[in-house]
Amino acid sequence: MSGEPDCMSEALLTAPRSPVVSVLVPFGFNCNVDESAMRKRGAVVAAVLEWSRATGVTVEVWAVKAGSSGGKNAQRYVYSVFVGDSRGAYNPAVVAYAVGHPTMLRRLSFGVQDGESTAMQKALGSCRGMSVPITTDDIPVDTAGGAVVLPMLLPRGDDPVTVDWLLEEVRVAAAG
Numbered sequence: 494m495s496g497e498p499d500c501m502s503e504a505l506l507t508a509p510r511s512p513v514v515s516v517l518v519p520f521g522f523n524c525n526v527d528e529s530a531m532r533k534r535g536a537v538v539a540a541v542l543e544w545s546r547a548t549g550v551t552v553e554v555w556a557v558k559a560g561s562s563g564g565k566n567a568q569r570y571v572y573s574v575f576v577g578d579s580r581g582a583y584n585p586a587v588v589a590y591a592v593g594h595p596t597m598l599r600r601l602s603f604g605v606q607d608g609e610s611t612a613m614q615k616a617l618g619s620c621r622g623m624s625v626p627i628t629t630d631d632i633p634v635d636t637a638g639g640a641v642v643l644p645m646l647l648p649r650g651d652d653p654v655t656v657d658w659l660l661e662e663v664r665v666a667a668a669g
Contacts, residue, residue, distance in 0.1 A: 513551045513578075514666040515632055515640040516541070516659070518592040520601055521558040521624025525648035528595050534643070534652055535593015539585040541659045546579040550667045553578035556592050558602055559627045571631045574601060639666030 518538055522531075538554055545552035554576040561567045576591045577583040590597055629640050641662040643654050 512639065512667055512669065513553055514545075514663050516552055516554050516663070517557045517573075517627055517629075517632065517640060517642045518554060518576075519558065519624070519627050519643060519645045520556045520592065520598045521560055522598075522646045523624070523648045526646045527649065530646050530652045531595050531598065532589075532593050534646065534654055535589035535591075537654055537656050537659055538592050539589040540656050541663060542577070542579050542583070542588055543585055544660060545663065550663060551579055552663060554588060554592065555632070556598075556601065557627045557631050559625050559631055561623050561625050569625070571627070572602075573631065639669065641666055 516538065518534070542552055542554065544550075556574045556576050558572045559569065560571075561569050574591075577588050592598075624645065626645050627642055629642055631642075632640050641659065643659075646652060
């Protein structure tokens with residue numbers, strides 16, 4: 494760029510070195526799920542993002558809630574919120590908080606539902622619907638690198654999602 498100030502430069506956009514793997518973390522769960530299980534899950538997801546940054550595997554995290562309004566005319570709904578990825582600047586504590594803190598998850602859930610139409614809010618009722626497991630069909634974007642869908646947390650149960658489990662799932666998804 495001749496004749497331009499020194500601070501002007503042309504941006505060179507580059508594609509990620511590897512496919513992007515989407516990790517879908519459900520934020521809908523039963524009220525009897527132990528708070529420590531939620532926090533542990535947030536720490537696991539943050540640890541995997543740190544690993545992905547160090548190894549060059551691109552991982553993005555989505556908080557996803559799927560639910561049903563219940564009744565014979567039940568309506569399924571899905572909300573997704575982009576939490577962060579291993580490409581840009583992020584704080585692991587913020588990622589862990591976003592997908593593993595009970596108060597944050599509750600506010601997120603109620604906040605998106607309050608933005609629904611009056612008809613949908615009426616269908617959801619005072620209980621705000623019932624959470625259902627998320628699936629790969631709930632991915633909000635096209636992910637050529639694949640996706641890892643975390644299972645819902647169960648009341649009074651051990652979370653099957655460990656760092657080792659999630660790392661293996663991400664490796665498999667990244668390999669195609």
